[in-house]
Amino acid sequence: MNTRSNDEKFRTLTKPDELLALHEKASSSVYRQSIHIQPVSGLLNDPNGFIYFNDTWHLFYQWCPWGAFHGLKHWYHVTSEDLITWKNEGLCIRPDTYFDNKGVFSGTALPYNDQVYLYYTGIHREGNRKPKPYTCMARLSENGRARKFSGPLFGPSPDYTENQRDPKIIYDARTRKYYILLGAQTKDKKGCIIFYESDNQNSGWKFRGQLKVPGFEDFGYMWECPSIERISGHDVLIFCPQGVHLEGHGEGKNHSGYIIGTMDYGTLTFTPDGAFHELDFGFDSYAAQCVSNLNDPSKTILMSWMGLPDGKYPTDKEGWSGCLTLPRELTIRHRRLIQRPVAGLRKLRKDTISPGFGMLPSVAEINISIYPKDFDMQLFSKADGTGGFDIRYNSSTREITIDRSKMDNRFDKDFGEVRTRILDNELTQLVIYIDHSSIEIFVNNGDAVFTSRLFPTEAERYYQLSECTSISIWEMSPAVTDDFII
Ligand code: FRU
Secondary structure (H helix, E strand, O other), X not given: OOOOOHHHHOOOXXXXXXXXXXXXXXXXXXXXXXXXXXXXXXXXXEEEEEEEEOOEEEEEEEEEOOOOOOOOOEEEEXXXXXXXXXXXXXXXXXXXXXXXXXXXXXXXXXXXXXXXXXXEEEEEOOOOXXXXXXXXXXXXXXXXXEEEOOOOOEOOOOOXXXXXXXXXXXXXXXXXXEEEEEEEXXXXXXXXXXXXXXXXXXXXXXXEEEOEOOOOOOOOOEEEEEEEEEEOOEEEEEEEEEOOOOOOOOOOOEOOEEEEEEEEOOOOEEEEOOXXXXXXXXXXXXXXXXXOOOOOOOOEEEEEEOOOOOOOOHHHHHOEXXXXXXXXXXXXXXXXXXXXXXXXXXXXXEEEEOHHHOEOOOOEEEXXXXXXXXXXXXXXXXXXXXXXXXXXXXXXXXXXXXXEEEOOOOOOHHHOOEEEEEOOOXXXXXXXXXXXXXXXXXXXXXXXXXXXXXXXXOOOOEEEEOOOOEEEEEEEOOOEOOOOOO
């Protein structure tokens, strides 16, 4: 139970030294990650403002510096030359104006005239009144900090509840207009997306209307973090519907998924070409963000928060929580989004490890080729073979299942501890990345992904598996540093 007062949770960060002790405590945790972006202290949630600009990848994350709770949100900045090794750059947007006094919420980035512009939701609140969301803009300056524009681009629309947030900025070359999409909620509590439009990226914004998504008029009570991406010649609507019941998620109400279809900016209609699909079949994945701009437009890269808005994690008591997923390259095959870990991750491989010992390194890539038949594997089991995280495949039903119920550290049990996906084709390949407190499983060359946090105890470090064609294990070099940079 978190007993901090709101004053403590909603403090703006002014003196970095205040965080040193929290940072030292977090960085001494055995669950500190080695190849995943994680917070210097406190809580990390959504990735924001993902962009490739002047040969550098910039990424920001939602950050509450004070502890593992959703207090006052700031944007923290990290950069990379290769998407693999990341450097802490420090605090980028601070909630220090009237329009964002209760938080600098999620948003995206746009390159324009050799500058990077950041669009975010500022949350304003007076006392116990309802919060008011403002769509705000800032410019990323040379020193990695943001220079805010003096006022917001626009305030909340009176025709929706106060839940209007997470601007995604899009330039549509056909209509030659800029659009901002916001995740929103209608007055009768239905999730939706609202659109603003302008000829300029920094002024003249007008409310355009609500996105029509035929068949999805009653799909959860709120949609967060919306985005429309062009992938392999298709439009893809990516968003987080809240309040939809999904098989295997128990009482979990926060989901992350996508619909493939056609976007018409003229009529503001997204016509689905199929069902809503989960983006990830694991336990911990939310608020996906794709790069808004790339030198090679045929490529889209996605990263997500490896966590859930109402998730509780064993590191909460150490004063930190959350990390981001590894970057994945997106394509579409057979009307499904395919996610593959970016190729550059290979350069983190150290020597291969002999599978004979059955002991897991704490950070590793594991590649397995499987005959099309039943398969069974336990990772993080104990020396006597008990416990662990299960991966099972039943070839007669083509069901692949993960199960974390036998781990010593169990958490978020109400959201289900077993997840299953029926594969389109027989299981032939698994590529698995494990870090100190996570696992990402890529099935059949990106056909399905299972992303989960896991917190193995010291005794849980063995693995065993049924017969397969081949297995290779590489220990991996670290890719993130834990520098205290604010
Ligand atoms: C999603 C979300 C966003 C919001 C942000 C606040 O996790 O709730 O809708 O902008 O987190 O941190």
